[in-house]
Amino acid sequence: MPQCRGRAAAGACRIRQGRRPRGPAHQAHPGGGPPLNVEVSGAVPVPVEVAEAALGAAAEAVRNAVRHAEARALKVRLRGDEHGFVLSVADDGVGFSPAGVQVSSVGLRRSVLRRMADVAGTAEVHSSPGDGTTVRLVWQRDRARAVRTGEFGGAVAETPDRMASIRAAVGDVRRPLAAVCVPYLLATGVVAAIHTVRSPQVSWLMVWYVLLSAVTVALLLRARTAIGGRAAAAASAFAVGGAVCSFIVIPTSGIADDTSWPIGAVTPLLTVLVIVRPPWEALLALVLEQAGVVLVLLAGPPFADSWGESVAKAVPALFAPALGVGMGLAIGQTVARLGAAVMRANAERAASAAVESARQAREAMHRRRLADLDEEILSFLRRTASGALSPQAPQTRVRARMLDQAVRDELHLPGVLGRSTRELLGAARAEGCVVTIQSDADHPPPPDLLRCLLASALGTGPTPQDLILSVEPRPSALLVSLVTLPGDPARAAALREALTGTSAVVEDGTESTWVEVSTYAAGVVAPPIAVPIDGDSAIGDPAAG
Incomplete structure (x- = not known):
């Protein structure tokens, strides 16, 4: 715990x-x-x-x-x-x-x-x-x-991680990748075995292909979590190097038939990488392979009667891996965009659920605090009716006024003022402070901000003669203002210290001390002073904290 x-x-x-x-x-x-x-x-x-x-x-x-x-x-x-x-x-x-x-x-x-x-x-x-x-x-x-x-835009419009987006769209990405890559590996393996039997001098290419297949399968199994950059780079270098070096033993004329199978053998590995890694890595490996093969062909003996015929014979072999990587890139981008849309929709639903839960928590807290006030009022009325309290006694009249003000405060700021805050206001009123609370906002301000302001204003120096707390709605925030009469430099200093790190404005003069803070601009973080916490604070209230 x-x-x-x-x-x-x-x-x-x-x-x-x-x-x-x-x-x-x-x-x-x-x-x-x-x-x-x-x-x-x-x-x-x-x-x-x-x-x-x-x-x-x-x-x-x-x-x-x-x-x-x-x-x-x-x-x-x-x-x-x-x-x-x-x-x-x-x-x-x-x-x-x-x-x-x-x-x-x-x-x-x-x-x-x-x-x-x-x-x-x-x-x-x-x-x-x-x-x-x-x-x-x-x-x-x-x-x-x-x-x-209520400003959801910045929270849900973030670009999700690519792999998280793909998982949101298709779940385990290994299954569709395996459905594409494994048959390709098996078919290429059959072609490689046939050529190895026909030409034993190229048997090292079969060993290379077996290792390439093992590396591809290993990356495929890691595709659900993450493939490191070094592992991806090493696998790409091994694949591209083997494909280019294959023309050391394969005649350049083999580019026109399936003798050039090593060129296309790298396609499954690059397809995996272009989906689960940043696409530029697989595209770079593809370009290096294509360039290397072209340079080897240009450096070797001619394998056609004309330049145009050479290009016509080489393009199909070079086009095979490019087509596979291009299709993988297109599919990966489409799936990632779909997954991003799914994640944004889920985030919006979560945000809406959080707001609704917070509203229900505030309403429940409001009902509990009204019930507490009802119990206090009923207890007071019972004691008065039984004669335990005299209706004419000054203390009874003061207590009645305090309960009346507490109910009015709760109606102005439903679910915000807890027991300790009510006691703080009650003590100030008992010492002659005239407390006025005004709120035109549909949504209540953060309880912690109000507790901080009231504790700083009423806990420093002599009790003020007047205290006015107002909450006004703004387009994207709530503006909370606190005015105490008369002014007090010590009170102003305490408020400035309490609101350090926020955009609050604190001014002090002989007539009044004035504070204004926007809950959105200030971030409504916990002010760095020691203020008692109400024991009945709402769990799940998004304003808490």
Whole structure:
């Protein structure tokens, strides 16, 4: 479990390495199940509701693996920084088809996917029968902030990773690649075997082709995850070098028939690379092969009566690998664009689900706080009716006014002012401060920002005579203003310190201290002061943190 603590009026939590042996990883056995390998790098500061959602989703993924995957090993990896994190849970079990998961599957859809959607994160499930399952949980601070403020464009319009786009469109890319490449490898192998039998002096080409086929299959098996740049470069060099050097033993006249089979033998490998690696790498390898073959042909004896006839004989052999790579490039680009569209649609759905979840959380919090106020009011009325409190007593009148103001505050800012904030306002009113709260916005401002402003304004220096808090909508933000009368330099200094790092404007004079901050422009990050956190803060409220 993470160690969570309040950080400057925000429910901030650090997913720490926790109680574990020193080093990058440790192993455990969850509930007597398969060994669990955990890798954590550093500390990841996130809002408390994000930590709870991620840990709950990861725990559900581990439980599913233990119960259903028949896994021999589990691996949990956390990587992140101040911008966000990626938490993955992988097993080597039987796997399944994500498309076949029933809508009613609570474990996968509600406990994993919906938990992350509720905090503006994403959850990806990669699995196929026999290949295990990987659940990938991603949360980015900028995207969460965009969802919270309603500015979805920057969050969902990012260009997705190419391989992630392909996986979103076709799932396991190895299957369609194998359907194309394996038959080609087998057919070329038959041609290579026939020529090896006819011409034993070129048997080394058969050895080269066997190794080339093994390299192609190895890259094909790695296509689901990632193929490193060095591995791709080495494989391309081996393939291109062998194809060009084949004309050391093959006569140049062989370019006109299937004796030139090594030229086309590189096609499956380049097709794999042009789809799973940056396309320019495979295209560069193709150009080098074509150029090398052309130079060898030009340097060798003529194999036709005229230049035009030589070109006519060489073009078909050179065209074969170019056609395969070109088709692979076109298919890969099309599939990547389709996958990108799928990912953007999923991101938009997740953003909408997060906004709806936040709205429901605010409404639930509003109902709970009204219920708390109802209980306080009913208790006050019961004590007054029973004679425990005298209706004429000054304390009773003050208490009645306080309860009336608390209800009015809740109606102005529904679901925002928690118990500690209400007590802070009540104490100021009890000392004679006239508190006025105004809001014309349809959506409430971040609770942490208001707690920070009120705590700084009322917790420094003498209690002001007047305090006016207003919230006004702007095209892409909320403008929060706070004015206290009279002015106080110490109060202004405390507000400036609390809002360090934001675009807040703080001005002070003899008559008033004035603060204005835009929740969007300021980023609404947790201000660096110690302010008590309400115990009834809403979990899943996108404004928290």
